Each structure stands twice: as C-alpha cells, then as structure tokens.
Amino acid sequence: QVTLKESGPVLVKPTETLTLTCTVSGFSLSNARMGVSWIRQPPGKALEWLAHIFSNDEKSYSTSLKSRLTISKDTSKSQVVLTMTNMDPVDTATYYCARIIAFWSGQYYYYGMDVWGQGTTVTVSS
Amino acid sequence: DIQLTQSPSFLSASVGDRVTITCRASQGISSYLAWYQQKPGKAPKLLIYAASTLQSGVPSRFSGSGSGTEFTLTISSLQPEDFATYYCQQLNSYPFTFGPGTKVDIK
Numbered sequence: 689q690v691t692l693k694e695s696g697p698v699l700v701k702p703t704e705t706l707t708l709t710c711t712v713s714g715f716s717l718s719n720a721r722m723g724v725s726w727i728r729q730p731p732g733k734a735l736e737w738l739a740h741i742f743s744n745d746e747k748s749y750s751t752s753l754k755s756r757l758t759i760s761k762d763t764s765k766s767q768v769v770l771t772m773t774n775m776d777p778v779d780t781a782t783y784y785c786a787r788i789i790a791f792w793s794g795q796y797y798y799y800g801m802d803v804w805g806q807g808t809t810v811t812v813s814s
Numbered sequence: 815d816i817q818l819t820q821s822p823s824f825l826s827a828s829v830g831d832r833v834t835i836t837c838r839a840s841q842g843i844s845s846y847l848a849w850y851q852q853k854p855g856k857a858p859k860l861l862i863y864a865a866s867t868l869q870s871g872v873p874s875r876f877s878g879s880g881s882g883t884e885f886t887l888t889i890s891s892l893q894p895e896d897f898a899t900y901y902c903q904q905l906n907s908y909p910f911t912f913g914p915g916t917k918v919d920i921k
Contacts, residue, residue, distance in 0.1 A: 800848045801858075
C-alpha cells in the first residue's frame with residue numbers, strides 16, 4: 689500500500705524558515721517513473737503546486753516561489769524535504785505531498801498525482 | 815507559466831444530472847491534463863490523467879475529453895458522493911499549474 693505522510697511545525701513566525709518532511713512508504717524514491725510533489729492550499733482557496741523532485745534528482749519549482757523553496761530527498765530514509773524561507777502570514781495553508789507517477793499510454797508517458805498525503809496545516813503568525 | 819481557467823466556478827446541480835466542467839489552457843498542452851476531485855477537509859483524488867484516461871477505481875460516470883487548449887470533465891449522472899470541488903492541472907511543462915477549481919453543489 690502506497691502512503692505519504694507530511695510532518696512539520698504547526699506554527700511558524702514571520703520571517704522564519706519552514707521545513708516540511710514527506711515520508712513515503714510502499715514505493716521507492718529511486719523508482720524511475722515516480723517522484724514527489726508539494727502542493728499547498730490556503731484556507732478556502734485553490735490548490736497551488738509548489739515543487740517536485742524525481743528519482744533522477746530532477747527538480748522544479750513554482751515560478752513565483754522559486755527563490756524561497758528548496759526540495760531534496762533522502763532515498764534511504766524514504767523522505768522528501770521542502771524548505772520555504774522568509775515565511776509570511778499569506779503562506780498559511782495546508783501543505784500536501786503527493787506521488788507523481790508517469791503513466792505509459794503505449795506511445796507517451798503522462799503524469800498524474802495518484803496518491804496524496806493527508807496534508808499538514810501550517811499557520812504563520814507572530 | 816501556463817495558466818488554466820475553469821468554467822463555471824460554481825454550479826448547482828441535482829442527483830442524476832449530467833454535469834460538464836471546462837478547463838482552458840493559455841497555450842497548447844497536448845493531452846497533458848489531469849482532473850482531481852476534492853471534498854472538504856480531504857486531500858484531492860486523481861480522477862483522470864492524459865486528458866481522458868480514467869484512473870483505476872474511478873467510476874465510469876466520470877469522463878474527460880479534449881486536447882490542446884480546451885478540455886472537459888463530464889459526470890454523466892451526478893451521485894450524492896460527487897458533490898465536491900474539481901480541479902484541472904496541466905503537466906505539459908513546469909510549473910505544473912492547477913486551475914482555480916469548480917465547486918459542484920447540491921441544488
């Protein structure tokens with residue numbers, strides 16, 4: 689059974705750095721067709737894709753948040769870590785990690801986020 | 815970045831209705847589009863990938879179509895458990911943006 693679980697602080701102060709960990713089970717972070725994405729959702733608002741990392745260590749970031757985000761993985765620990773610097777109250781949100789998988793269509797690979805963690809709520813306040 | 819718009823933002827429908835949600839991309843994304851369903855307080859669930867391929871375990875009343883810049887998600891006969899918010903996501907190029915969502919509510 690594939691599961692992902694987010695962990696990290698519930699409350700951070702403005703200007704602090706947020707560190708979130710996604711611990712996965714049921715698959716390996718070295719699997720060539722898989723990776724992990726981070727997504728967030730402010731209260732009552734839409735989903736926002738933040739970053740992802742693939743098995744080959746390929747990384748990508750949200751354009752608007754790129755300067756503040758760092759994603760990394762520890763395959764031996766089955767963990768993906770996201771850090772976000774200079775936190776602000778507008779960063780208050782539920783943060784999700786999700787497995788991104790490449791589905792083979794017979795001709796091309798297509799991606800989808802097929803398994804999600806339960807999410808962790810982060811509040812930014814002094 | 816590729817921008818996605820969804821219409822309508824909100825729709826009110828009855829059990830048994832046929833429901834269609836549209837997602838438009840600011841530039842062509844071939845068939846690199848996924849649809850997700852999210853219920854309050856829960857993580858999103860993958861419904862469709864590659865614009866029209868049903869994820870394993872998803873009921874066949876859900877279907878997707880389109881390519882390029884215009885896509886649709888159709889629920890052929892709305893069931894009580896389908897009242898939720900639906901998001902499209904493009905996975906053609908980074909960053910993998912989401913649409914703003916369509917909330918389907920009970921009439």
